Amino acid sequence: SQQGEEDPQALSIQEGENATMNCSYKTSINNLQWYRQNSGRGLVHLILIRSNEREKHSGRLRVTLDTSKKSSSLLITASRAADTASYFCATVLPDTGRRALTFGSGTRLQVQP
Amino acid sequence: GAVVSQHPSWVICKSGTSVKIECRSLDFQATTMFWYRQFPKQSLMLMATSNEGSKATYEQGVEKDKFLINHASLTLSTLTVTSAHPEDSSFYICSARARDRLNTEAFFGQGTRLTVV
Numbered sequence: 001s002q003q004g005e006e007d008p009q010a011l012s013i014q015e016g017e018n019a020t021m022n023c024s025y026k027t028s029i030n031n032l033q034w035y036r037q038n039s040g041r042g043l044v045h046l047i048l049i050r051s052n053e054r055e056k057h058s059g060r061l062r063v064t065l066d067t068s069k070k071s072s073s074l075l076i077t078a079s080r081a082a083d084t085a086s087y088f089c090a091t092v093l094p095d096t097g098r099r100a101l102t103f104g105s106g107t108r109l110q111v112q113p
Numbered sequence: 114g115a116v117v118s119q120h121p122s123w124v125i126c127k128s129g130t131s132v133k134i135e136c137r138s139l140d141f142q143a144t145t146m147f148w149y150r151q152f153p154k155q156s157l158m159l160m161a162t163s164n165e166g167s168k169a170t171y172e173q174g175v176e177k178d179k180f181l182i183n184h185a186s187l188t189l190s191t192l193t194v195t196s197a198h199p200e201d202s203s204f205y206i207c208s209a210r211a212r213d214r215l216n217t218e219a220f221f222g223q224g225t226r227l228t229v230v
Contacts, residue, residue: 032129033218042119042206042221088156090219099210100147101219103156 006089006104014112021078021107023089024069030083030092032065032072037086046087047072081113115141115191117209118221125230126197128189134192134225136207142187143209147219151204160205197229 006023013019025032031050035043049056049065049072056063062075076083086108090101116139126132136146144165149157161182162170169182180203181193190209194201207222 035221040204040224040226042117042223045218045220048218050186072144099145099163100159101208102159108154 001083006107007108008107010108010110012110012112012113013079015079015081017079019079019083020086021074021109023072023074023104025072025089025091025104026070027093028056029067030071032063033059033090034063034072034074035088035090035103036105037062039085043088075108079109081111084109084111085093088097115139115209115211115220117207117220117222119225120206121225122223123226124228126227128198128229129196131193131195131198132227134194134205134207134227136190136192136209138188138209138211138220141209141211143190143211144187145210146153146184146190147208148182148190148192149206149208151206151224153204157206160192192225197227202227202229215217 011096029051031048033048035044037043047058047061047063049063060077065072086106088106089104093102118137118139120135124132146163148160150160151157159172160175163182163184165184165187171177179195184190204224206224206225208219210219
């Protein structure tokens with residue numbers, strides 16, 4: 001089962017604009033992770049934010065986490081055509097003991113050159 | 114980051130045949146690997162957790178006799194789709210976590226596109 005939902009489901013922007021994707025989850029977490037998937041490929045880890053962190057940066061990426069609202073956002077600044085991909089948030093369901101990641105529904109980002 | 118190699122990247126098979134997909138962690142030991150399935154424009158759905166030296170743990174609704182998982186070593190897990198049918202056509206992705214880093218990021222194979230005709 002999926003941990004939560006992401007919105008928007010699809011986002012189309014022009015190169016240079018910022019892209020914001022939101023993720024909501026249902027259970028308590030130790031951390032939340034964001035991954036990127038190019039079409040027909042595997043996933044690449046982008047950034048991990050721990051439950052005691054509120055904001056984290058990595059290059060052009062900015063992630064926020066609001067545990068009271070069980071939500072996170074991923075901001076990509078100054079987008080490039082190469083940022084075109086699907087983006088997923090993921091968490092580990094607590095108390096499963098298996099450490100499998102559960103993914104949100106994903107946001108398909110299209111950056112127009 | 115660590116490397117996970119998945120093979121083959123795509124396969125076409127006839128209905129009724131079996132297909133084996135391999136997932137290898139190349140530069141780290143993975144006591145646990147995970148198999149996901151992804152339909153077009155959808156998210157990844159966990160199928161099963163592969164444990165080295167023991168039986169896999171399957172998610173609800175996943176037939177263990179149809180999707181055979183073997184995790185014979187700390188660097189290799191295999192998923193065999195037995196008696197494949199067109200509805201099994203999908204994108205299968207494996208994932209692994211380093212044995213000493215179970216609470217951090219996961220590393221993914223490049224995926225296998227299975228088409229059953």
